[in-house]
Amino acid sequence: MKQIVVISGKGGTGKTSIVASFAACASGRAVIADCDVDAPDLHIILNPVVRERREFFGLRRAFIDKERCTECGACIERCRFDAINNFEVDQSACEGCGVCTLVCGSDAVRMVEHLSGYAYISDTRYGPLVHAEMFPAEEASGKLVTMVREIARNLAESLRMEMVLIDGSPGIGCPVISSLAGADLALVVTEPTISGVHDLDRILDLAEHFRIRAMVCINRYDINEDISKNIERACDGRGTEMVGRIPFDMNVIDAMVRGVPVVELNTPASYSIKQIWSRLMTSEIM
Ligand SMILES: Nc1ncnc2c1ncn2[C@@H]1O[C@H](COP(=O)(O)OP(=O)(O)OP(=O)(O)O)[C@@H](O)[C@H]1O
Ligand code: SF4
Numbered sequence: 001m002k003q004i005v006v007i008s009g010k011g012g013t014g015k016t017s018i019v020a021s022f023a024a025c026a027s028g029r030a031v032i033a034d035c036d037v038d039a040p041d042l043h044i045i046l047n048p049v050v051r052e053r054r055e056f057f058g059l060r061r062a063f064i065d066k067e068r069c070t071e072c073g074a075c076i077e078r079c080r081f082d083a084i085n086n087f088e089v090d091q092s093a094c095e096g097c098g099v100c101t102l103v104c105g106s107d108a109v110r111m112v113e114h115l116s117g118y119a120y121i122s123d124t125r126y127g128p129l130v131h132a133e134m135f136p137a138e139e140a141s142g143k144l145v146t147m148v149r150e151i152a153r154n155l156a157e158s159l160r161m162e163m164v165l166i167d168g169s170p171g172i173g174c175p176v177i178s179s180l181a182g183a184d185l186a187l188v189v190t191e192p193t194i195s196g197v198h199d200l201d202r203i204l205d206l207a208e209h210f211r212i213r214a215m216v217c218i219n220r221y222d223i224n225e226d227i228s229k230n231i232e233r234a235c236d237g238r239g240t241e242m243v244g245r246i247p248f249d250m251n252v253i254d255a256m257v258r259g260v261p262v263v264e265l266n267t268p269a270s271y272s273i274k275q276i277w278s279r280l281m282t283s284e285i286m
């Protein structure tokens with residue numbers, strides 16, 4: 001069973017449109033995992049029917065037992081996040097570091113689990129989808145990504161699916177590291193803008209660091225063909241394979257509004273996406 005992750009250095013490059021199309025291409029052969037847990041939107045195109053919900057416990061938070069607290073102030077002094085005021089922990093400021101439990105000589109602080117979101121296993125017309133929601137102001141999205149990936153991997157194994165197809169988080173922070181780790185192949189989606197070029201470099205460095213084979217595609221390549229050529233040269237220079245160029249195509253937006261993967265329509269973008277999929281499937285890693 002192989003794990004393919006689609007990532008991008010920045011949001012809005014077209015990652016979700018591409019993963020939804022790949023889901024259609026892989027229909028019945030893949031478990032799909034939406035690891036963009038901070039802003040999940042794959043469900044908009046895949047219209048999942050939820051089958052199972054699992055609780056997600058993020059960071060543990062501190063609680064002070066007023067009965068035991070001697071009001072010595074040691075925890076207030078040592079909390080780096082100024083989360084303790086008037087011998088009470090402000091739950092939205094507590095980062096769960098646990099320092100207060102270590103400095104309290106009266107055993108008055110407890111670290112308590114709390115519900116931070118849910119992971120879901122759903123059915124879609126292309127196969128199972130594992131997705132998640134984080135409650136507002138919650139943190140630990142990297143941990144939730146790890147949970148989504150673990151559920152997806154176990155599901156793929158039990159259903160004897162060929163692959164897990166992962167819609168990764170954008171950026172290069174903790175959630176994207178959790179999306180990438182242990183993947184067999186990463187497709188990096190970029191676009192021909194200055195920030196796109198800069199972010200591409202950072203995300204390729206990250207994939208290289210984890211020794212994950214990365215390939216690149218340029219979405220909306222024709223909005224600036226000069227920058228697209230620069231991206232191609234940069235990939236050449238790094239020895240990274242450029243697997244495709246997707247043109248700007250209003251049908252992609254239309255498909256998203258209609259809730260269908262664009263590959264289900266006959267359009268210039270869908271043709272390019274199918275070609276990219278074929279290249280991924282014929283890569284020696286698969
Ligand atoms: N080739 C294209 N031509 C025209 N519009 C496109 C193309 N690819 C994507 N779009 C549009 O760009 C927007 C962003 O695409 P999408 O949501 O797939 O990107 P994303 O990288 O997953 O974004 P996010 O980081 O917000 O999840 C959407 O409105 C989508 O319809
Ligand atoms: S767990 Fe850390 S952040 Fe939270 S109150 Fe204690 S010291 Fe502060």
Ligand code: SF4
Pocket residue numbers: 064068069070071072073074075076087103104105106107108109
């Ligand atoms: S360190 Fe313990 S006893 Fe001292 S103020 Fe904090 S909770 Fe209370």
